[in-house]
Amino acid sequence: MAKLRLVSAVALALMLAFPTSILAHDDGVINGLEEGSYRHQHGESDGHLPPVQRNVEVVGKVDLFTLLERPGRVSDVAAFGNYAYLGAFYADDCLEPGGVFVLDISVPSAPRQVSFIPADPYTYVGEGVQILDMRTSAFTGQVLIHNNETCVPAAGPTGAGTGGGTSMWDVTDPLNPKPLALHFGEGVPGVAAHQSHSAFGWQQGERAYVVQVDNDEFGVSDIDIWDITNPSTPQLVAETGLADFPQIQETPAPNGNSAFLHDMVVKQINGRWILLGSYWDGGYIQLDVTNLPAKPTLLGHTDFGAVEPFAAQLGLPSDWTPEGNAHQAEFSAKNDIFLGADEDFGPYRPVGTIATGRYAGDRFSAVDGNAVPPMPEMAESPTRFVGSACEPIAPAPSPNHVAIVERGVCTFSIKLSIVSAAGYKAGLVFNDQATDPNCESTLFMLAVGTIPFAFVARSAGLKLLGVEFTDPCATATPAVNPLNPLGENLTFKPYFDGWGYLHAYDAVTMQPLAHWALPESLDPARARGSGDLSIHEVATDHRKNNRAYVSHYSGGFRVLQFGRSGIKEIGAFIPEGGTNMWGVEVHYMPGSDEAFVLASDRDAGLWILRYAKGRGTP
Secondary structure (H helix, E strand, O other), X not given: OOOOEEOOOOOHHHHHHOOOOOOOOOOOEOOOOXXXXXOOOOOOOOOOOOOEEEEEEEEEEEEOHHHHOOOOOEEEEEEEOOEEEEEEOOOOOOOOOOEXXXXXOOOOOOOEEEEEEEOOOOEEOOOOEEEEXXXXXXXXXXXXXXXXXXXXXXXXXXXXXXXXXXXXXXXXXOOOOEEEEEEEEOEEOOOEEOOOOOEXXXXXXXXXXXXXXXXXXXXXXXXXXXXXXOOOOOEEEEEEOHHHOHHHHOOOOOOOOOOOOXXXXXXXXXXXXXXXXXXXXXXXXXXXXXXXXOOOEEEEEOOOXXXXXXXXXXXXXXOOOOOOOEEEEEXXXXXXXXXXXXXXXXXXXXXEEEOOOOOOOOEEEOEEOOEOOOOOOXXXXXXXXXXXXXXXXXXXXXXXOEEEEEOOOOOHHHHHHHHHHXXXXXXXXXXXXXXOOOOOOOOOEOOEOOOOEEEEOHHHHHHHOOOOOOOHXXXXXOOOOOOOOOOOOEEEEEEEOOOOOEEEEEOOOOOEEEEEOOHHHHOHHHOOOOOOOOOOEEEEOOOOOOXXXXXXXXXXXXXXXXXXXXXXXXXXXXXXXXXXXXXEEEEEOOOOOOEEEEEEEOOOEEEEEEEXXXXXXX
8 A cells, every 4th residue: 555645846847747647648548537628618619508597586796707817727626614716627728727716695685705725836626626524633733625627738848846746724714724634545655646636525424535537547446535534644444446356357447447436425415424426437336434444345337228318309319328328326315315526528429330341230320539620421431540640641542441550659740730630530539458447438638629639448459350259359450561551431310418417326236217408418409619518527416306407518507306206407507698607516605504505606706595485587
């Protein structure tokens, strides 16, 4: 078990020389997550939905947009007492500091910023912002917990920083935050802690803990649990991950099959402490963490099933697989149900069909790069294997040729520029053996260019090369033969399969009860020009068993009524000019029985909202 890393601020240059992040690989992978679509609203060409206000009252608002200088800088939200805490994300050039904004919300109609907790250079705060009210033998008060990930400037490092891990601050006096432990996590001694996409803290009897995502060990032992009873000296006490739960791998995998732990909550239920984790294509899991430091045990996991729940409504083939993308989840007030938010930024799924050779008729899915034209519908087109495409390649034999490229060695952007310069009309990148623990994962590439450029699983690449195999991850790729390059003909058709949506699950059996999708997210006319219509997060009201609130990017803020028989929207809010809603938290002010909802807007700041039946338009 690795020892605690409390990293000094002079280590960034070394850390950047040996990058280890899963969220921003050297090859520009985001692993199917949302980073590539964070800044798509105000002033951008993607547009937004029309304004709406139904059964929702706007209580107050803090506009940080002018302070932040650029959109996309606000991330998660948390609150305790009379104060709210907003994460600060990175700017495109990585030069504006991340950190946490502290807001006084004692007068909800007039919230105001009162301080800012800066992150180290090139470090930003994303999903994991939380306040833990602690009462242990070593500490009494409120602890701000936040994750840390790093942003590498295009021009390379120009200063110092500490990298990833989790940070904790004493915010008992919110106007005078004091560091407790900064950037703790597993990592390289003397360099940096592993980056952490999210973190969550809880107190369990006389001891307190934090569970963090270890980005660098995703799908293996990426659940790290730290004893923070003394928050100044956190100690790693347990770690686990999908590698310890083979039964999850035995269930049908959704499209993508990327096993990345994204978010966690921990709650005491019937005398046991239960961790509810969102494992992307691995589904939602429940772990028993009652007996720490013993290794957590798996209580159950969800199965996305064999068929997309909205397939018939979308007019998709009857065997259309679910998207996966388990992003974030919360238990209901009575703990009998939990809601899971599946995030999906790809409203189209390009499907290829191999037209010639030993695999003729086989279909495969592709994932378009983040800043390229989508893979278009194409009739039978010839393909050509160009290897890793990290050096100049031979010109395309015809303007109709599609390049088949293997992942690895250089960035996706380099591959794309070389393929485009050689005159290919499109490119397909297939997964390699070494870079990803599961070579059948499909990834969301950071790639900017003028030709379609999409990612496919390794098996699809090998089939396009006509390679016979049993296990694609154990099958070597043939070398490029300049005189007779490999490549079968293929056809392509992009299918509209909607954006990310919400599930309700039985918390005991882990079986699905209901699904809810924003109507506009199932409308192909909204696939372009209305912004990102994926769900992001859901917050359940811990005092009202059947009410939940959703942040939905350009879909705005939604209020839902849910139960074992279904999910119904009962309120909605989108202001003039649209939204980029990210975080959502139910908050009761001190001494009040009235629920306010704090919603963070990536491009603006904080909205304080309230469900108010009859308020706004019907």
